[in-house]
Structures are given as C-alpha cells and as structure tokens.
Amino acid sequence: MPDLPYLTVDGVSKHFGAGDHAVAALDTVSFSLERGKFLSILGPSGCGKTTLFNIIAGLIPPDQGTVTLNGHSLVMNPGLTGYMLQRDLLLPWRTIADNITLPRTLKGVKPSAALQDASDDIRACGLEGMLRRKPDELSGGQRQRAALVRTFQTGKELLLMDEPFGALDPITRLHLQQLLMRLCLTKGLTVLFVTHDVDEALLLSDEVLVMGSSPGRIVARYTLPQEKPRSLPTLALPALTAMKADILTLLDEEDVDDEK
Amino acid sequence: MKSKTFVQVWRWGLLITLIVLWEAGSRTGFIDPFFFSSPTQIFRTAVVKWQSGQLPGDIAYTASSTLLGFILGTITGSVLGLMFWFSRPIAMVAEPWLIVLNALPKLALAPVLVILTGIGFTSKVILAFLMTVVVAAMSAYGGVQTVDPALQTLLVSLGATRFQTFCRLVVPSAMPSIITGLRVNIALAMAGSIVGEFIASDRGLGRMIVYAGTIFDLPLVWVGVTVLSIVSVVMYAGVVLLERILLRAT
Structure with a gap:
C-alpha cells in the first residue's frame, strides 16, 4: 500500500505586481510527494521554480492555494524545511564549523554539541580537515559540500534544493550528485530539487516534474522506472533515453512558446 | 620582505x-x-614643558576628551545606523537628515556649545561627539545596505528570529563599513576637541597653541603642533589595532 502524500501543493498561484503590470508567476500548481522520494523540477528560466520553492519554504505567501507537510500548513511558516540554493551562502566571516552548525546553534544548541552531532555528515562529505578554515579558503566544490552538510543539520526531512550544483564544474558536480544520492537514501530524506540539467534529474530522481512558463505551471510528470542509486551508465538504458528525449522536446516547446 | x-x-x-x-x-x-623655530629648539622647549608637568597634563586632557567623544560618538552612531535595518521606512525618513547633518559644519557650533556647557571638559567631549556621531551612523547604515539579501533569505529559511538575523548577519556584514569609519572618526574627534580648546579652555594642547601664539612663543606653538601630530599617530595606530581585533572577532 503506497504512503499517503507527505508534501501536498494544491492549487498554488502567485502574481507579482499589480494592475496592468501584474505578472503571473505561478498558475494553479498542484502536486504531491510521498515521504522519502526525490522529485526534480525542470523548466525554462522564469517558469516560477524559485517562486514555488520560496512559497513551500514559507518565505512568501501564495495568492491562492495551500501547501501542507504531513498535514501542517507551510504557508508563511519558515524554518520547517531545509533550503539549499545555487550559491553556497556560507557566512564569510565564520569558520566552516560555525557555518555547518548554524542551523543548530540558532536553536540554542551549543556549538561543540552541534559539531559533534554533525560529525557523521562532515566525515561523509570529506570536510574533516577544513572545519577551522574560512569559506574563502575552500574550493567551490568544498564550499558546496559544506552548504550540503549545513542543510542536513536543519534536521528537516524535506529538503528544497534550488540548483545546488548549477555553478560547479562537471566532475565536481558528478561527485556531489553521487554523494547527495547516497546520503538521501541513507537518511530517508524527501527532496524537491530544481535543475536545468535533464541528466542530473534522471540520475537522482524518483519523479520528474516539467514546468512551463508564462505563467508557471506543470506540463508533465514522469515516474522513473529504475531503482536507485543510479550511475551514469544507467542513463543510457532505453527507458531513460526515451524519457530524456520526451522531456527535452517538452522543454524545447515551452521555450518556443515563451518566445512567442 | x-x-x-x-x-x-x-x-x-x-x-x-x-x-x-x-x-x-x-x-x-x-x-x-x-x-x-628649529627641531632642537622645539625639543628643548618640549623638555622644559614636560618637566614642569604642563605638557603631560595637556596631552592627557586633549587625548581623553578626544577618546571619550570618539567612543561615545562611534558607539551611538553605529548603533543608530544599525538600528535602521529594523525599519526601512524609518531609515528612509532619517537618511536625508543624516546627509544634512553630515554636511552641517559642526565646528561652527563650537561657540554655542561653549556658552551652553562652559569652558570645561564637557564642551570638548560634546564637540568630538558631534563630529563623529553622524559619520558613524552613515558608515553603519551604509554597511546595513550591503547585507546580502540571499543570506537574509537563508537565515529566515533556517527559522532565525529577526534579532538573531541582526546579530549573526547584519552586524558582521556592516562591520567593515563601521571599521572604515573609525579611521576617519578618530581624526574628526581630535579636530572637535582641539577647536573646542581654541574657542575657550583652561587646559589642553589646543589652548596651549593658542596661548603660545598670543605671546609670540612660536617654539611652543611648534611643540603643540608636533605633540598633536604624535598623539594623532598613536591614536590612529590604536584604531588600526582595534580594527584588527574587531575583524578577528567577527
């Protein structure tokens, strides 16, 4: 028997501006996600992916619709999800240890205890020797790994990841994708993942949503047939190559529609 | 090397x-x-004044009014500038006032202040305070405006309260601007104290210079100028040291 929906986004709409200058960012977006699943969202630039994430993270309110996590409303209720952005957003004046433990210390946990709690994730991400360094002493990949550990320290089961590896070189990105996949499976996390990279979505996800723009809406949903963890060669399997072709065609059509 | x-x-x-x-x-x-005069003559005059106890007393008087005005002005101004983060409307109302107050020649108020508060220590401290408070407020407000909105979003998403965001993000983000203002402010505080002493005072290096000028004791004027320069350099070095401590602390 399948799990009940863990995350439910129901009829979410959002406009920016007013009157003649109003821009529809999202139009009645609805979907649900089971606990422990990895859902990637693909779509052209400006299709409202980040707006949708900000609504789910409780940072901005929707004009209409509801967002619930395990039955509790997330609307304007920040701090209930882990949020990771494309930029690592490490505080430059703090050490990596201080940055990693920030979500816990904000809750009043002592830094030493928070660091002890994070030790498994620190080890898994290979950051043991870098804890006393400042962010500007680390490479882009190391910084993003630190941001990943910090996101895990929120202790939230739902993670929102907005193109977290978008700014990295292909090799570092692949390492981090494998790391994320492994840690998510181990921890049983539920992840919403925004990406522009179809291969990345197919490698990591249980399901893929394709969004269209002007206004932002869901145009297709795919469930991936292959078991996880996957590797790059898996992407060459006929089922996934067909899915990739389908998604690319859809994205291409959306881009063309957007330009009209 | x-x-x-x-x-x-x-x-x-x-x-x-x-x-x-x-x-x-x-x-x-x-x-x-x-x-x-000449360096040797200035040195001889300085030694005589030092041995009489007048010079150390004047140095202590000017340095303490400068430092007190600098500390009070910098702390008050920085806190004021940082507080603008809590309310954008208040900040927008205050911004033109700060600009006008910054442009106002505060030294022109010295005669009024001396009449109001007397020729003693207080008027010098108030002048040093007035010289520094607006610059400190503008520096801190400038720093507040450099806070990265994405970092602010991150902290909110982590469930940080406004006060936590202020302490953990806004203050450290504004610190480089505040620190830059310190170097300017120490010189301004000294100018305030000295001008206060020029107008009316019974002690201090400013009074010593004015007095020496009126009796044509120009070597003593040069002693005053030289000692003021040395005190300025020492205070500037102190501020640089403070900067390093603050930067390390943040």
Missing part, C-alpha cells in the same frame, strides 16, 4: 631628512627661525 624593508627605510629616511633640512635651514638662516 625586501620591499617591506625598502618602504620602512624610505619612510623613516624622509622624516629624518626633513628634520635635518629644517634644522640646517634654521641655523643657516635659509628659513626664519622666529617663525619656524
């Missing part, structure tokens, strides 16, 4: 050359010793 030594040698070399040329020019009559 080599270039560091080179810079040090040239810095001190230029100072020594200037002193030697000054002394030589004064002795040979190339420059008028009545107006410009």
Whole structure:
C-alpha cells in the first residue's frame, strides 16, 4: 500500500505586481510527494521554480492555494524545511564549523554539541580537515559540500534544493550528485530539487516534474522506472533515453512558446 | 620582505631628512627661525614643558576628551545606523537628515556649545561627539545596505528570529563599513576637541597653541603642533589595532 502524500501543493498561484503590470508567476500548481522520494523540477528560466520553492519554504505567501507537510500548513511558516540554493551562502566571516552548525546553534544548541552531532555528515562529505578554515579558503566544490552538510543539520526531512550544483564544474558536480544520492537514501530524506540539467534529474530522481512558463505551471510528470542509486551508465538504458528525449522536446516547446 | 624593508627605510629616511633640512635651514638662516623655530629648539622647549608637568597634563586632557567623544560618538552612531535595518521606512525618513547633518559644519557650533556647557571638559567631549556621531551612523547604515539579501533569505529559511538575523548577519556584514569609519572618526574627534580648546579652555594642547601664539612663543606653538601630530599617530595606530581585533572577532 503506497504512503499517503507527505508534501501536498494544491492549487498554488502567485502574481507579482499589480494592475496592468501584474505578472503571473505561478498558475494553479498542484502536486504531491510521498515521504522519502526525490522529485526534480525542470523548466525554462522564469517558469516560477524559485517562486514555488520560496512559497513551500514559507518565505512568501501564495495568492491562492495551500501547501501542507504531513498535514501542517507551510504557508508563511519558515524554518520547517531545509533550503539549499545555487550559491553556497556560507557566512564569510565564520569558520566552516560555525557555518555547518548554524542551523543548530540558532536553536540554542551549543556549538561543540552541534559539531559533534554533525560529525557523521562532515566525515561523509570529506570536510574533516577544513572545519577551522574560512569559506574563502575552500574550493567551490568544498564550499558546496559544506552548504550540503549545513542543510542536513536543519534536521528537516524535506529538503528544497534550488540548483545546488548549477555553478560547479562537471566532475565536481558528478561527485556531489553521487554523494547527495547516497546520503538521501541513507537518511530517508524527501527532496524537491530544481535543475536545468535533464541528466542530473534522471540520475537522482524518483519523479520528474516539467514546468512551463508564462505563467508557471506543470506540463508533465514522469515516474522513473529504475531503482536507485543510479550511475551514469544507467542513463543510457532505453527507458531513460526515451524519457530524456520526451522531456527535452517538452522543454524545447515551452521555450518556443515563451518566445512567442 | 625586501620591499617591506625598502618602504620602512624610505619612510623613516624622509622624516629624518626633513628634520635635518629644517634644522640646517634654521641655523643657516635659509628659513626664519622666529617663525619656524628649529627641531632642537622645539625639543628643548618640549623638555622644559614636560618637566614642569604642563605638557603631560595637556596631552592627557586633549587625548581623553578626544577618546571619550570618539567612543561615545562611534558607539551611538553605529548603533543608530544599525538600528535602521529594523525599519526601512524609518531609515528612509532619517537618511536625508543624516546627509544634512553630515554636511552641517559642526565646528561652527563650537561657540554655542561653549556658552551652553562652559569652558570645561564637557564642551570638548560634546564637540568630538558631534563630529563623529553622524559619520558613524552613515558608515553603519551604509554597511546595513550591503547585507546580502540571499543570506537574509537563508537565515529566515533556517527559522532565525529577526534579532538573531541582526546579530549573526547584519552586524558582521556592516562591520567593515563601521571599521572604515573609525579611521576617519578618530581624526574628526581630535579636530572637535582641539577647536573646542581654541574657542575657550583652561587646559589642553589646543589652548596651549593658542596661548603660545598670543605671546609670540612660536617654539611652543611648534611643540603643540608636533605633540598633536604624535598623539594623532598613536591614536590612529590604536584604531588600526582595534580594527584588527574587531575583524578577528567577527
């Protein structure tokens, strides 16, 4: 028997501006996600992916619709999800240890205890020797790994990841994708993942949503047939190559529609 | 390492050359010793004033009014500027006022302040305070405006309260601007104290210079100018040290 929906986004709409200058960012977006699943969202630039994430993270309110996590409303209720952005957003004046433990210390946990709690994730991400360094002493990949550990320290089961590896070189990105996949499976996390990279979505996800723009809406949903963890060669399997072709065609059509 | 030594040698070399040329020019009559005195004459006068106890007392008086005004002005201004983060409307109302107050020649208020608060220590501290408070507020507000909105979003998403965001993000983000303002402010605080002493005072290096000028004791004027320069350099060095401590702490 399948799990009940863990995350439910129901009829979410959002406009920016007013009157003649109003821009529809999202139009009645609805979907649900089971606990422990990895859902990637693909779509052209400006299709409202980040707006949708900000609504789910409780940072901005929707004009209409509801967002619930395990039955509790997330609307304007920040701090209930882990949020990771494309930029690592490490505080430059703090050490990596201080940055990693920030979500816990904000809750009043002592830094030493928070660091002890994070030790498994620190080890898994290979950051043991870098804890006393400042962010500007680390490479882009190391910084993003630190941001990943910090996101895990929120202790939230739902993670929102907005193109977290978008700014990295292909090799570092692949390492981090494998790391994320492994840690998510181990921890049983539920992840919403925004990406522009179809291969990345197919490698990591249980399901893929394709969004269209002007206004932002869901145009297709795919469930991936292959078991996880996957590797790059898996992407060459006929089922996934067909899915990739389908998604690319859809994205291409959306881009063309957007330009009209 | 080599270039560091080179810079040090040239810095001190230029100072020594200037002193030697000054002394030589004064002795040979190339420059008028009545107006410009000479380094040895200035040194002799300084030693006499130091031994009489007048010079240490004047240094302590000017330095303490400068430091007190600087500390009060910097803390008040910085707190004010940082507080603008909590309310954008209040910040927008206050911004033109700050600009006007910054442009206002505060030293022109010195006679009024002396009449209001007397010729004592308080008027000097208030002038030093007025000289520094607006600059500190503008520096801190400038720093507040540099806070990265994405970092602010991150902290909100982590469930940070406004006060936590202020302490953990806004204050450290604004610190470089506040620190830059410190270097400007220490010189402004000293200018405030000295002008206060020029207007009316019974003690201090400013009063000593004015008094020496009125009795044509120009070597003593030069003692005052030289000692003020040394006190300024020492205070500037103190501020640089404070900067390092603050930067390390954040």
